[in-house]
Amino acid sequence: MKEPLRNLSLLVDFECAARWCSFKLAAHELHKTPAAVSQNIKQLEQLLGFALFERYARHLSITEKGSELASTVSHLLADLHIKVTALRDDSANDSLRISCTHSFAMKWLVPRLHRYTQLHPDMDIRIDSNDAVVNPSQGQCDIAIRHQQYVAADSGNLLWREQLLLAYSPALLNDRDSRLRQPPGLKRLLRYPLLYEATPENWIRLLQSHGLLEQPHDFAQNYSHAGLLVQAAVAAQGVALLPASIAYEDLQQGRLLRLADTQLSSRYCYRIVTAPSRSVKVSHFIDWLHAEMGHMQQYFEEAQGKL
Missing domain, CATH: 3.40.190.290 (D-Maltodextrin-Binding Protein; domain 2)
Structure with missing residues (x-):
């Protein structure tokens, strides 16, 4: 990695885009514009030093490294969601x-x-x-x-x-x-x-x-x-x-x-x-x-x- 990954929102955008394999659908879920999601993915790729998606005229294709990272990020976000929910529900x-x-x-x-x-x-x-x-x-x-x-x-x-x-x-x-x-x-x-x-x-x-x-x-x-x-x-x-x-x-x-x-x-x-x-x-x-x-x-x- 060229420099530390300090902006975790980039991972959130990436995980969503990987699930849909679409910047447009990810933008709809995240309430952002497709251009903003695309820009965040490009920034993440620059920080990581490898491509996450292959971009074509009409569709996206996730790379092998992108698929591996998406699986890890998905599990981490799911665990984080479970922990936050548990802390909210069990505060009393x-x-x-x-x-x-x-x-x-x-x-x-x-x-x-x-x-x-x-x-x-x-x-x-x-x-x-x-x-x-x-x-x-x-x-x-x-x-x-x-x-x-x-x-x-x-x-x-x-x-x-x-x-x-x-x-x-x-x-x-x-x-x-x-x-x-x-x-x-x-x-x-x-x-x-x-x-x-x-x-x-x-x-x-x-x-x-x-x-x-x-x-x-x-x-x-x-x-x-x-x-x-x-x-x-x-x-x-x-x-x-x-x-x-x-x-x-x-x-x-x-x-x-x-x-x-x-x-x-x-x-x-x-x-x-x-x-x-x-x-x-x-x-x-x-x-x-x-x-x-x-x-x-x-x-x-x-x-x-x-x-």
Whole structure:
């Protein structure tokens, strides 16, 4: 670079022009004239010492170096926007932004969130449910609850080690099964459709452990999220191996029944990620999460004893 780049507005103009590959459209977005945008791009090229665009009579073409720079500048501006938004939204201490998966938000967090708001009625809870990985250190949220593969050696931020439970809706059973004095056993339940998330791998693990893998089974229905899988089981679409945390509410309310001696360790868990320095509100919410998980663990232990 011939001299230091002190005018960052040149990068803003360049990023916009690169996105549109047009000075005219960039000028429209930036509320400038095409001539002003063109002049700023030329100035930036002079400072950088290389061309950003190839200029033709009727169109622009971004150069290879220009494309690389545009990608970097785009990410930097996006991070800056996220940080500024976070600082504006979180200037007060009465909001808490939580990022987690759709299934965890819908089937675990939201159904019990009222207990937290009763303890902290002035706290504004904002839940962003998506599967994208966000970074609390960059101000994208205060707490991220991530669904990750379980690693035994990494327990520092562990929230819940997931377990898989074989469960079904009472409405699923046919008349003959309903008349049985005892709940139907594994072999009888396997006659129904076997529901699964993404891949039947967990079913294969369970069937193999019970010596039932060679029998024919109906793997007809596949769901993309655990929450959908639980809803399908509640709707009596078949029998499912369900993540305990996601099925908890429906098991507790009797919408699902659990079969004894069919628990399977999941290869996944939930972990808490925060910025290195935690605020008091973040620490309080994490304490509440662990307490709720403790109540759930106690429920499963007591339910296991009754099976």
